[in-house]
Amino acid sequence: MAEPLLSLRGVETHIGRYHILHGVAFDVPEGGLTMLLGRNGAGKTTTLRTIMGLWRASAGEVRFDGRDITRLQTADIARLGIAYVPESMAIFADLTVQENLVLAARGGPPRSERLDRIFARFPALKRFWTLPAGLLSGGQKQMLAVARAIIEPRRLLLIDEPTKGLAPAIIANMIEAFRELKDSESTLLVVEQNFAFARRLGDTVAVMDDGRTVHSDTMQTFAADTALQQHLLGLGMDTHQ
Amino acid sequence: MSAVLRAVLSDDLPRSRWLAAALIVIVVALALAPFLFPGAKSLNVAVKICVFIVLAASYDLLLGYTGIVSFAHTMFFGIGGYGVAIALARLSPDWGTVALGTLAGVAIAVVLAALIGLFSLRVRTIFFAMITLAVASAFAILASQLSGITGGEDGLNYRVPEALRPAFRLFDADVLGVTINGRIVAYYLVFVVSLALVLAMMRVVNSPFGRVLMAIRENAFRAEAIGYRTVVYRTIASCIAAAAAAMAGVLLALWLRHTGPDTTLSFDLMVDILLMVVIGGMGTIYGAVLGATVLILAQNYLQDAMAAASQATAGVPLLANLLHPDRWLLWLGLLFILCVYFFPTGIVGRLRSLGARTSAG
Amino acid sequence: MTDASITDNPPPVQARRDIAPLLLVPALVIVSLPLVGSPASWLTLTVAGLAMGLMIFVMASGLTLTFGLMDVLNFGHGAFIAVGAFVAASVMLAMGPWMASDSLWLNLAAVAPAVLAAMALSGALGWGFERVIVKPVYGQHLKQILVTMGGLIVAEQLLKVVWGPDQITLTRPPALRGAFIIGDVAIEKYRVLAVAVGLVVFVAMQLVLSRTRIGLLVRAGVENSEMVEALGYRIRRVFVGVFVVGSALAGLGGALWALYQETVTAAIGAQVMVLIFIVIIIGGLGSVGGCFVGALLVGLVANYVGFLAPKVALGSNILLMALILLWRPQGLYPVAKR
Numbered sequence: 001m002a003e004p005l006l007s008l009r010g011v012e013t014h015i016g017r018y019h020i021l022h023g024v025a026f027d028v029p030e031g032g033l034t035m036l037l038g039r040n041g042a043g044k045t046t047t048l049r050t051i052m053g054l055w056r057a058s059a060g061e062v063r064f065d066g067r068d069i070t071r072l073q074t075a076d077i078a079r080l081g082i083a084y085v086p087e088s089m090a091i092f093a094d095l096t097v098q099e100n101l102v103l104a105a106r107g108g109p110p111r112s113e114r115l116d117r118i119f120a121r122f123p124a125l126k127r128f129w130t131l132p133a134g135l136l137s138g139g140q141k142q143m144l145a146v147a148r149a150i151i152e153p154r155r156l157l158l159i160d161e162p163t164k165g166l167a168p169a170i171i172a173n174m175i176e177a178f179r180e181l182k183d184s185e186s187t188l189l190v191v192e193q194n195f196a197f198a199r200r201l202g203d204t205v206a207v208m209d210d211g212r213t214v215h216s217d218t219m220q221t222f223a224a225d226t227a228l229q230q231h232l233l234g235l236g237m238d239t240h241q
Numbered sequence: 242m243s244a245v246l247r248a249v250l251s252d253d254l255p256r257s258r259w260l261a262a263a264l265i266v267i268v269v270a271l272a273l274a275p276f277l278f279p280g281a282k283s284l285n286v287a288v289k290i291c292v293f294i295v296l297a298a299s300y301d302l303l304l305g306y307t308g309i310v311s312f313a314h315t316m317f318f319g320i321g322g323y324g325v326a327i328a329l330a331r332l333s334p335d336w337g338t339v340a341l342g343t344l345a346g347v348a349i350a351v352v353l354a355a356l357i358g359l360f361s362l363r364v365r366t367i368f369f370a371m372i373t374l375a376v377a378s379a380f381a382i383l384a385s386q387l388s389g390i391t392g393g394e395d396g397l398n399y400r401v402p403e404a405l406r407p408a409f410r411l412f413d414a415d416v417l418g419v420t421i422n423g424r425i426v427a428y429y430l431v432f433v434v435s436l437a438l439v440l441a442m443m444r445v446v447n448s449p450f451g452r453v454l455m456a457i458r459e460n461a462f463r464a465e466a467i468g469y470r471t472v473v474y475r476t477i478a479s480c481i482a483a484a485a486a487a488m489a490g491v492l493l494a495l496w497l498r499h500t501g502p503d504t505t506l507s508f509d510l511m512v513d514i515l516l517m518v519v520i521g522g523m524g525t526i527y528g529a530v531l532g533a534t535v536l537i538l539a540q541n542y543l544q545d546a547m548a549a550a551s552q553a554t555a556g557v558p559l560l561a562n563l564l565h566p567d568r569w570l571l572w573l574g575l576l577f578i579l580c581v582y583f584f585p586t587g588i589v590g591r592l593r594s595l596g597a598r599t600s601a602g
Numbered sequence: 603m604t605d606a607s608i609t610d611n612p613p614p615v616q617a618r619r620d621i622a623p624l625l626l627v628p629a630l631v632i633v634s635l636p637l638v639g640s641p642a643s644w645l646t647l648t649v650a651g652l653a654m655g656l657m658i659f660v661m662a663s664g665l666t667l668t669f670g671l672m673d674v675l676n677f678g679h680g681a682f683i684a685v686g687a688f689v690a691a692s693v694m695l696a697m698g699p700w701m702a703s704d705s706l707w708l709n710l711a712a713v714a715p716a717v718l719a720a721m722a723l724s725g726a727l728g729w730g731f732e733r734v735i736v737k738p739v740y741g742q743h744l745k746q747i748l749v750t751m752g753g754l755i756v757a758e759q760l761l762k763v764v765w766g767p768d769q770i771t772l773t774r775p776p777a778l779r780g781a782f783i784i785g786d787v788a789i790e791k792y793r794v795l796a797v798a799v800g801l802v803v804f805v806a807m808q809l810v811l812s813r814t815r816i817g818l819l820v821r822a823g824v825e826n827s828e829m830v831e832a833l834g835y836r837i838r839r840v841f842v843g844v845f846v847v848g849s850a851l852a853g854l855g856g857a858l859w860a861l862y863q864e865t866v867t868a869a870i871g872a873q874v875m876v877l878i879f880i881v882i883i884i885g886g887l888g889s890v891g892g893c894f895v896g897a898l899l900v901g902l903v904a905n906y907v908g909f910l911a912p913k914v915a916l917g918s919n920i921l922l923m924a925l926i927l928l929w930r931p932q933g934l935y936p937v938a939k940r
Binding site: 052054073074075078079083084086090092093094095099100102103104106148 | 815818819821822824825826828829830831832833834835836837937
Binding site: 304308310360361363367368370371374375376378379383386508515559562563567568570571574577578582585 | 759
């Protein structure tokens with residue numbers, strides 16, 4: 001197998017006095033979508049933030065494209081081609097939709113054919129182009145957050161619970177968007193609680209529990225093994241449609 | 242004996258031989274000041290040390306124990322002073338008037354502290370710092386404007402109860418060669434009340450209430466989650482500190498027989514208090530004791546040394562200015578910054594780690 | 603499209619621009635007319651209030667932005683104001699003949715370099731202050747307040763070392779003295795200049811914030827600096843830039859204030875800081891627009907009340923602050939935080 005695009009080895013993270021990650025290790029193969037699963041509080045969000053350099057790993061190593069990025073500044077990590085969509089979406093509420101996207105495009109004004117593709121996928125963004133982003137609905141904010149991550153081609157997208165609180169129709173839209181991305185240009189690492197969603201999109205799986213990775217697998221094998229799901233996640237995927 | 246001491250100190254022992262020695266020296270020197278250091282100037286210095294120990298300790302209740310910065314502490318100090326001063330200037334100079342003025346001053350201070358606290362502490366601590374600064378400066382201007390009541394810039398001069406006047410004699414004969422006149426009585430009044438206030442504050446910070454304050458300081462969010470109303474606790478702490486500051490103001494007013502903006506309200510005094518608490522050591526009443534003592538001594542005696550140094554360097558233009566006695570705040574300011582960065586536990590922390598090393602080695 | 607009906611929710615129809623606070627200023631101006639009585643005095647007071655407010659705005663704007671951006675509140679900001687005032691005064695005193703000349707151009711040739719020097723030195727000092735004093739205490743409010751206050755103490759003492767302990771008096775050049783007389787209304791020329799400078803700074807700041815990429819970065823950073831980092835920008839550089847510009851503006855404000863008062867003392871910074879704090883609390887910490895409205899309110903109230911009841915003038919600003927916080931506990935324009 002080719003070298004993975006992103007790999008974590010023995011990553012430990014402390015937040016203040018709390019030891020959150022106790023040795024996280026998994027690979028994200030290039031060109032696919034890896035699902036990071038686990039119960040609430042397992043450390044999934046902390047893992048994404050550690051990759052992004054928003055928390056400092058106290059031990060272990062994060063490698064991206066063969067390069068050690070554990071000690072890099074967040075801005076430099078982003079500049080290597082990693083985009084982050086946090087669970088809170090973190091859109092800039094006082095900025096317009098347009099300004100949010102202009103800011104996200106570091107290389108200059110957003111290219112028009114790229115914008116057209118985004119508008120085709122998320123038409124609401126075009127409609128509310130000049131409106132402060134704070135006035136968007138929850139689903140529209142999520143679209144903006146994703147659009148911001150892909151306004152320029154990025155090699156790796158870190159996406160934290162993209163379906164949380166969204167209506168089924170918007171979720172379907174997101175699935176299409178992510179599928180298109182992984183087929184065209186990006187590798188994705190997605191934290192997810194919605195197992196139906198996870199199964200439909202994921203190529204590989206890493207499962208976390210209590211600050212550790214407890215299982216890595218292909219989605220195919222994992223989805224077939226209900227007993228393992230039950231053991232690792234507390235419920236089978238079928239029960240959670 | 243040690244049980245009594247523990248009880249008096251609310252179980253909060255110095256935990257360092259050096260610190261204990263320094264504290265004993267300070268307390269003994271203050272207790273015997275009229276006999277050890279006769280003379281008007283040194284007695285004046287001793288009173289200032291007592292008053293500022295109370296003031297700094299009460300400020301440490303906010304800064305060190307509760308983790309909030311107030312710039313209105315001198316305002317409460319002034320309210321206490323003016324309470325007694327206005328009462329004595331208008332009514333007969335007896336103890337009833339002193340009690341009335343004290344009560345009024347402390348009550349106003351507490352109400353004002355509660356108002357400011359409830360107003361600003363619920364938003365963020367940084368609001369509290371800014372708002373107290375604004376309110377205190379407005380109060381200082383108000384005090385100098387309302388000259389009909391406060392005497393304006395000149396302040397008030399008044400007579401104190403007879404037992405505190407210089408002409409009063411407690412005993413006919415001298416004691417150890419010192420005449421026990423009203424000034425000495427006044428000194429011991431200041432000393433005893435200050436000692437009581439400091440011990441009372443030690444009781445507060447070592448009580449369950451004090452521990453909640455420290456929990457809030459460490460993690461306000463968490464304390465709130467456990468169920469403590471942080472605003473209420475911080476406001477109560479701020480009221481207690483205000484009351485103690487007002488009491489300190491009362492003591493100084495009784496000693497000086499004069500109360501004016503520069504003795505109570507000026508921002509320079511606020512800066513002095515900050516320096517005392519930070520240099521002495523935040524989060525321990527002993528730090529306030531050491532800080533106040535060191536700073537008042539420096540203020541009164543270091544400046545003489547600086548004057549000498551400044552004269553010696555009179556030929557060097559900038560250096561002479563740097564060493565001018567009026568620039569002593571420059572050096573203390575630098576010391577202050579260094580303390581915040583490198584010795585956040587101040588002198589007390591240094592002494593304690595010194596003790597730990599010697600007993601370990 | 604998968605589903606147009608869901609993505610098509612109209613945005614909430616609530617006011618897109620919150621204009622209630624903006625209306626406070628004209629409301630105050632109108633209400634005060636019957637209170638003051640004479641229209642001539644009222645106009646004079648209004649111009650004086652606007653001039654004072656705009657000078658405070660110039661000094662306060664940098665402080666509120668650095669707070670919004672990095673959660674840093676610099677209690678030593680007053681030092682930059684004082685440095686600006688002293689530097690401007692020194693330069694103008696050194697240019698005595700030009701300052702005293704009757705030629706407007708020679709006057710300006712003296713004032714302009716003085717103001718530029720004030721801004722340059724305050725900006726440079728701001729850079730040093732950020733490096734030495736502020737940087738080590740990011741994210742620690744208590745230490746921040748203490749250390750920046752310590753910085754103010756030291757800076758004030760150093761000013762006395764360099765410029766001596768006494769106040770410096772300077773006289774405004776002839777071109778900026780006197781008043782425009784329109785009917786029975788007298789409007790001081792210098793106040794008009796102060797209003798003009800303040801407005802230019804405000805408009806320029808608004809343009810930079812809304813039209814440039816740096817401005818976008820600053821506004822986004824005020825809301826969520828972490829996300830700006832995650833988009834690949836080094837927010838610290840932006841912050842240092844804003845800190846330096848804010849310090850330079852404080853220097854500009856100090857120079858304006860010195861010419862307005864015609865005296866300079868080392869305590870000037872600490873004195874103005876009280877007003878500045880009131881202004882940025884009223885405005886909402888971190889908001890430039892709020893700072894602007896707050897500064898105008900404070901300037902106007904100080905002048906109206908100073909005329910109607912001089913003894914309670916400064917108390918009036920505290921009262922104003924209390925009223926506004928009762929209405930909006932976070933200030934007029936609270937900054938949306940993550």
